[in-house]
Amino acid sequence: MRGHCGWGKWGDGFSIKLTLLLTLLLALQQQHYPWVAYDKSHSPPAGVMNFDLRYGQIALLLTLWVGGVTVLDWGLAWQNGVLILVTCVLSQRLWAGRWQGWPSAVITGLSLTILLRAGHPGTLVLAAVLAISSKFLLRVGDKHWFNPANFGIVMTLLFTHDAWVNPGQWGSNGLYALVLLGVGAGLLWRARRWETAGAFALTYGGLWGLWYLWLGETAALMGHHFLSGSLVVFTLLMITDPRSTPNDRRGRILWAALVGGVAFIFASQFYWTAAPLWALFFLSPVTILLDQQWVAPRFVWGQLG
Numbered sequence: 001m002r003g004h005c006g007w008g009k010w011g012d013g014f015s016i017k018l019t020l021l022l023t024l025l026l027a028l029q030q031q032h033y034p035w036v037a038y039d040k041s042h043s044p045p046a047g048v049m050n051f052d053l054r055y056g057q058i059a060l061l062l063t064l065w066v067g068g069v070t071v072l073d074w075g076l077a078w079q080n081g082v083l084i085l086v087t088c089v090l091s092q093r094l095w096a097g098r099w100q101g102w103p104s105a106v107i108t109g110l111s112l113t114i115l116l117r118a119g120h121p122g123t124l125v126l127a128a129v130l131a132i133s134s135k136f137l138l139r140v141g142d143k144h145w146f147n148p149a150n151f152g153i154v155m156t157l158l159f160t161h162d163a164w165v166n167p168g169q170w171g172s173n174g175l176y177a178l179v180l181l182g183v184g185a186g187l188l189w190r191a192r193r194w195e196t197a198g199a200f201a202l203t204y205g206g207l208w209g210l211w212y213l214w215l216g217e218t219a220a221l222m223g224h225h226f227l228s229g230s231l232v233v234f235t236l237l238m239i240t241d242p243r244s245t246p247n248d249r250r251g252r253i254l255w256a257a258l259v260g261g262v263a264f265i266f267a268s269q270f271y272w273t274a275a276p277l278w279a280l281f282f283l284s285p286v287t288i289l290l291d292q293q294w295v296a297p298r299f300v301w302g303q304l305g
Contacts, residue, residue: 054103056187057237061110064180064229068114074168074229076113080124084116085109087128095136104148104243105132111149111237115230115277119162126160127152143291143298146284147241154281157274165274168229177227184236192299193240199253200239203260204276211268234276242299244284251290259283 065081068074088109092101108131118124131152135144138151156163188194205226212222225231239245239259246252259279267275 052103053187053190054107056183056190057107058103058110060180060183060187061107061114061233061237064233065110065114068168068229072168072229074114074166075117076166080121081110081113083121084112084124084128087125088112088132091129091132095132104135107237108132108148108152111233112152114168114233115149115165116153116156117164117166118156118160123156123160123163127156127163130155140288143288144244145288147238147244147280150238150277150280150284153274153277165277166230168233177229177232181232181236184232188236188240193242193245193252195249196240196245196252196256197235199256200260200276201235203257204263205260207261207264208268211264230274231276234280239276239280244287246287246290246294247298248290248294248296251287251294251296255283255286255290258286 065076068076069078069081085106088105089102092105093099109128112124112127112131116124116127118127129152131148134146134151135148138145153163153165157165185194185197188197208225209222239256246255259276262283263276263279266272266278272278
């Protein structure tokens with residue numbers, strides 16, 4: 001039955017082998033090889049007020065996860081969430097060589113917990129290790145290419161056969177969704193990433209709206225599609241990740257609109273499930289080109305202004 005991992009089995013052979021390989025890489029990192037050195041610039045500049053928006057994101061995701069376990073009937077198993085969170089935090093610790101950056105690891109873990117389903121615990125561990133490892137292995141300078149949770153989910157979907165993405169429908173709990181949307185919008189405004197979510201939502205939602213009108217579908221069906229839990233998490237927290245989006249506002253708007261357009265094509269023409277996740281994955285490296293085109297200061301966690 002989908003909804004809970006089979007804790008009696010540890011997963012398929014591929015998951016075990018790849019997890020062991022990545023564990024070896026993590027162990028080697030303890031020798032402090034320079035190519036996986038941790039970026040120490042996560043701390044805000046001296047004299048800047050420490051206001052880390054990651055704690056607000058953690059609270060938002062934790063509320064959503066608890067709701068998914070209790071009132072929203074998303075089939076979330078709390079054991080899976082604990083397993084993913086512990087794996088993410090320990091992986092972050094091993095790569096970084098210190099207890100630094102753990103809030104980002106918790107955000108990645110909670111995102112995986114809400115979005116990803118699997119038939120075996122080993123697949124969830126694999127996704128968590130891949131997600132955190134991507135921050136240190138796939139980067140240009142001080143910036144990683146991919147949103148970690150997005151990378152972990154897509155790699156798991158590609159290379160295992162027991163993983164899928166939770167749609168997370170709200171059912172009759174629309175008020176719950178509206179409250180979370182309001183809180184998430186406030187965090188985006190504070191992080192100065194509201195235009196990224198807006199460009200994606202307007203492009204993706206606008207194209208789908210025109211498509212539904214052309215097909216003669218009802219507004220209720222449109223709302224059911226646009227307010228899924230997975231799409232809310234994607235829009236508020238994944239595509240707007242300040243550490244993997246273009247630094248310049250113009251680049252973010254263009255890039256987010258491209259993600260929305262490609263996601264619409266994937267979903268409407270090729271019938272891909274979780275199309276926004278795939279679109280974000282394929283277009284994430286474009287951020288490097290946009291940062292070269294429009295040079296701007298990068299985002300620093302904990303910095304107000």
